[in-house]
Amino acid sequence: MIDMQSTAAMPRARASSETVLRTRDLVKRYGERPAVNGLNLDVRRGEIFGFLGPNGAGKTTTIRMALGLITPTSGSVEILGQDVVVHRDKVLPRVGALIEQPALHLYMSGRDNLRAVGAILGGVSNQRIEEVLSLVGLAARQKDRVRTYSLGMKQRLGVAIALLNDPDLLVLDEPANGLDPAGIVEMRDLLRQLAAQGKTVFISSHVLAEVQQICTRVAIINLGRLVTESTVEGLTRGHGEFIVRVENPTAALAQIQRQPWGAQAKLDGDGVIHTAAPNGQGRYLTRFLVEAGFYPDQITYQEESLEDVFLRLTNGSNGEVR
Ligand SMILES: Nc1ncnc2c1ncn2[C@@H]1O[C@H](COP(=O)(O)OP(=O)(O)OP(=O)(O)O)[C@@H](O)[C@H]1O
Ligand SMILES: [Mg+2]
Structure with a gap:
């Protein structure tokens, strides 16, 4: 269903230590x-950073603060070293941002939607409009009314709008929401291309499997708190188990x-x-079993699936997930 062969090698190679998006002790309260x-x-330059958490975890709220749409109760957000509230x-x-569904004029063509946003932004050339249309794969359909577009095409037009001003940082809130598997693959390919061009991509999702193939790193949040920040590989490492088949299992x-x-x-x-195994190593488990008089028919190591990792990290009681 989902393409596994391509990797995020290019964006990974470009990731540098420059921090593009930084939040510090960021808090937003609604009432109590x-x-x-x-x-x-x-989030460092060139990364495709996955921002993950279950429904209601605080992803959209964080993104709204990062974009200066709402003001933090306390703490700060910096983009490219500048405070978002102070230097908005x-x-x-x-x-460039796409929060949930893009606001589109359905009775206008894709190109005219881009022109309309371009006019508000100012300084967007026709050439840039052509560029983003071909980047998101909508060049051939640019003259058709948006109401004839599939959901995936609308989402890609939303990304095109976010790209108009050639941003350094692209923030996408659930860009795959409502997309079918083919639409998800299209979106993924597009994000890979953008990262390969040196853009930093910050993408939120409540489905780990959706973003884990393209992300260089992920943060998982739950109930407004960071649960973990890690490479995808780092999430699963050390949490697998050994599967032992032996004649007298009890x-x-x-x-x-x-x-x-x-x-x-x-x-x-x-x-x-x-x-688990002694020191986490299968050979010590084998030795233990043999010394205890059991000759295992088979010992295999099974990694925890990413889905299990996500659930393990986010299903903690009342937010004390660690
Ligand atoms: N304007 C608001 N007023 C009151 N509560 C709010 C407001 N916006 C968000 N919340 C609450 O803040 C919490 C976090 O919501 P948020 O939309 O940030 O979650 P999310 O991680 O984006 O979830 P989803 O995956 O469903 O999009 C939720 O409990 C939500 O009800
Ligand atoms: Mg949300």
């Missing part, structure tokens, strides 16, 4: 309730569970043991 609660993020007029021209399990590393071991419905 914090929607964002002390968030610290650092200087900073915002360097950012007896073997009892031995394993007596060990400090094996206290969490379990038997599944197929009589297969799921366990």
Whole structure:
């Protein structure tokens, strides 16, 4: 369903240490309730940064603060080293954004929508309009009314609008929302292309699987707080389990569970043991079993799926997810 072969190698190679988007102790309260609660993020130039969290986690609220659309209760957002509240007029021209659905004129053509936004922004040439149309793959349909566009085409037109002013930072809030698998792949290819051109892309989603293939790094938030910030690989590392097939699983399990590393071991419905290993290494698990008199038929290591990682990190009770 989802293309696996291409990688984010190009944007990764371009990522540098310059921080493009930084939040510090960012808080937004609505009444007593914090929607964002002390968030610290650092997004570096050239990254495709995934901003992940379940519904209501605070993603859109964070993005609205980053774009100067709402004011933080406390803390700060800096874009390219400048405070967004203090230097709003200087900073915002360097950012392109698509928040949830783009606001489009359905009875106008795609090109005329771009012209209309271009007129508001000022300084957008016809050539730039042609450029963004071909970049998002809408050149052939530019004269058709937007109401005849598929959802995926509308989302891409939204990205085209965000790109008009040739921003350094592109902020996309759930750009794949409502897209079918083919639309998601199209969007992903487009974002890869943009990152390859040196843009920094900040993309929010509540579906880890949707962004994990293109993101260089991800932050997961829940209840307004950062749960983890990591490479995708770093999220799964060390959280897998060993799968052990052995002739007498109940007896073997009892031995394993007596060990400090094996206290969490379990038997599944197929009589297969799921366990950690001494020092996290399969060969020590094998040695332990053999020394205990069990000769395993098979020991394999199974990585935790990203979906499981996401659920494990975000399903904590009342926000104390760590
Ligand atoms: N204007 C507002 N007034 C009151 N509460 C709000 C307001 N905007 C957001 N909230 C609350 O803040 C929390 C975070 O909402 P936010 O829209 O940022 O979440 P999200 O991560 O974008 O979720 P989703 O995945 O559903 O888009 C929610 O509990 C929401 O109800
Ligand atoms: Mg949202």
